[in-house]
Amino acid sequence: MSDYLRLENVSKTFGGIRAVNDVSFALKQGEIVGLIGPNGAGKTTLVNVITGVHPASLGRVIFQGEEVTRQKPFQAARRGLARTFQIVQPFPEMTVLDNVAAGALFGGSPEGLAEAREHAHRHLAFVGLDPIADQPAASLTLPNRKRLELAKSLAMNPKVLMLDEVNAGLNTGEIDTALDLIRRISERGITILLIEHLMKVVMSVSQRLLVLHHGALIAEGEPQKVVNDQHVVEAYLGEKFAKRLKEMGHA
Amino acid sequence: MRAAKVLLFVAWIAVLAATPFFADNNIVRTAIMLAMYSVLAYSWNFIGGFTGYPSFATAAFFGLGCYAGAIVEHAGVPMALAWIAATVFVALFAAVLGAIVLRLRGHYFAIGSIAIVEVCRLVVSSWSSLTGGGNGLNVPLLMWHPNTVAMFFLYVMLGLLAIVxxxxxxxxxxxxxxxxxxxxxxxxxxxxxxxxxxxxxxIAFVLSAFLCGTAGAVYASWVGYIDPTDSFQILLTVKVPVMTLLGGAGTVLGPAIGTAAFVVLEEFFWANFLSWNRAILGLIIVFLIFFLPGGLLNTSFRRVVRRLRGRESAGASA
Structure with a gap:
């Protein structure tokens, strides 16, 4: 299968700060790829570059053979590049149902409001929020807001789904439910880019890992191999502790 | 539910339309003003209510409509065509301007939109060769019986209201x-x-503008004389959002209810407290912000009544 979404030498600078530095990678259809890296590594910036919130300063973003580097966020949404936010972004006064319907109406295929609401019910049932479809979004608990975010992006009929820390702040049981959802979404043929802090989550579902450090891609490949990579361990623990860990391991 | 709202609105239009048959000239004049302010309030509702952008540019659109209509009519164009010309001009103006000022958000947008009114007023009052400057501009009057003229403008304004x-x-x-x-x-x-x-x-900004332009041009034809301070009133730019907010911003009936409530109150205060009426407008704004942040339509009166009852019973038991 050919590359679905490809980044070629993408850089993003904010003034003198290089938040993303010469990153290249490709995603294939239907795979789950984990994107990890310490705080401030540039993971969210990378998603912002892909979705056109902060267009790349250098390099190209190619989606389904089409260059989309300069696209606007709403164009990204309509092309099928959906994302969730690390800090959830609901429409607070609307009902849960209408939040999801907004995704279907504008991001999905153009259709009437009634049809969009019908679709929304299906996606809400999928993430388990259908019983509270008529509540205002502002009244939801954090785990439910994360699920709402997920349903909203699913309603947009995405081809690539970028999940920015959907599991942050959830407890173990809630994470298992979320992981199950992620697997089921992937089974539909949707490519998933999973941005995550929790190693347990990343290791258990990702087929491939990308590691970002100071804006640069420092490792890529199979999860087990990547987490034992010298550079990756150093990035997370610092050189000194990495060395100590290695000595302990060999001792 | 939607049908009920439309029916209520149609009934309201019918009441206003019937005023020339049973009421005196002053009431008919108030009805015309009411219809005009309702058009402005409904227009503002698109940008301020639905979209949540606190625009204070209403007076700019209204004033430009006044002048565009008056200038074109002055040049000998028939009245109805002059109104259409003013509408198109204001719509284009809003489209060009909107693409620029809508990059601003929140307070910055609000202040930017106030600046539009002031800049328009200054340009109009300085460009004497075209606008007559501070001397104002005369518009050809309709040579009909005064009652017929009033009735005519009432129905034009109501027509605009029905469109908006x-x-x-x-x-x-x-x-x-x-x-x-x-x-x-x-x-x-x-x-x-x-x-x-x-x-x-x-789109919302243009919707909020173009009928203000028409209303302005119709107003100019009705009163027969316009000048910069009357056309670009900063007070108008405050009043219209207050009317919409009073009724309920972003709702279908809110602007009509808010405008009716406001105009009736205003007439009452003008009549009874001539030198205090602006201070009273200020009090209404403060009251609105504190007690009816969602407007009359979005307030749960049941809850207010329940709270009052609750307080009473608590007082009784104490």
């Missing part, structure tokens, strides 16, 4: 309205779900 109401009902039930509500609640998220926020905001 029809657009409101359409937008409210259409993806445009849904998208505008998304923008109001969370613009970044709206962008992310695929709403073309720039385009939607410009």
């Amino acid at each position: 109401f029809a657009i409101t009902v359409f937008v409210d039930n259409h993806r445009l309205g849904f998208g505008l509500k998304c923008i109001r609640q969370n613009e970044d998220a709206a962008d992310m779900v695929g709403v073309n926020t720039t385009r939607y905001k410009v």
Whole structure:
């Protein structure tokens, strides 16, 4: 299968700060790829570059053979590049149902409001929020807001789904439910880019890992191999502790 | 529910339309003003209510409409064509301007939109060769019986009101309205779900402007004389949002109810407290912010009554 979404030498600078530095990678259809890296590594910036919130300063973003580097966020949404936010972004006064319907109406295929609401019910049932479809979004608990975010992006009929820390702040049981959802979404043929802090989550579902450090891609490949990579361990623990860990391991 | 709202509105139009047959000239004049302010309030509702952008540019659109209509009519163009010309001019003006000022958000947008009114007023009062400057401009008067003239302008204004109401009902039930509500609640998220926020905001801004232009041109024909201070009143730019907020911003009936409540109160205060009426406008604004932040339509009166009862019973038991 050919590359679905490809980044070629993408850089993003904010003034003198290089938040993303010469990153290249490709995603294939239907795979789950984990994107990890310490705080401030540039993971969210990378998603912002892909979705056109902060267009790349250098390099190209190619989606389904089409260059989309300069696209606007709403164009990204309509092309099928959906994302969730690390800090959830609901429409607070609307009902849960209408939040999801907004995704279907504008991001999905153009259709009437009634049809969009019908679709929304299906996606809400999928993430388990259908019983509270008529509540205002502002009244939801954090785990439910994360699920709402997920349903909203699913309603947009995405081809690539970028999940920015959907599991942050959830407890173990809630994470298992979320992981199950992620697997089921992937089974539909949707490519998933999973941005995550929790190693347990990343290791258990990702087929491939990308590691970002100071804006640069420092490792890529199979999860087990990547987490034992010298550079990756150093990035997370610092050189000194990495060395100590290695000595302990060999001792 | 929607049918009920439309019926209520039609009944209201019918009441206003019937005033020449049973009431004196003063009431008919008030009815014309009421219809005109309702048009302005419904127009503002698109940008300030649905989209949540606090625009204070209403007076600019109204004033430009006054002048565009008056200048064109002065040049010998028939009245109805002059009104259409003013409408088109103001719509284009709003489209060009909207693409620029809608990049601002919140307070910055509000201040930017006030600046538009002032700049328009200054340009109009300085450009004497075209606008007559501070001397104002005379518009050819209709040579009919005064009662017929009043009736004619009442029906024109009511016609505009019916148009703006029809657009409101359409937008409210259409993806445009849904998208505008998304923008109001969370613009970044709206962008992310695929709403073309720039385009939607410009459309809302044009909708909020073009009928203000028509109303301005009709007003100019009605009163027969306009000048910069009367056409670009900063007070108008405050009054119109207050009317909409009083009734309930972003609702279908709110602007009509708010305008009616406001105009009736204003007439009452003008008549009884001539030197205090602006101070009273200030008090209404303060009252509104503290006690009816959602407007008359969005307030749960049942809850207010329950709270009052609760307080009474608590007082009784104490």
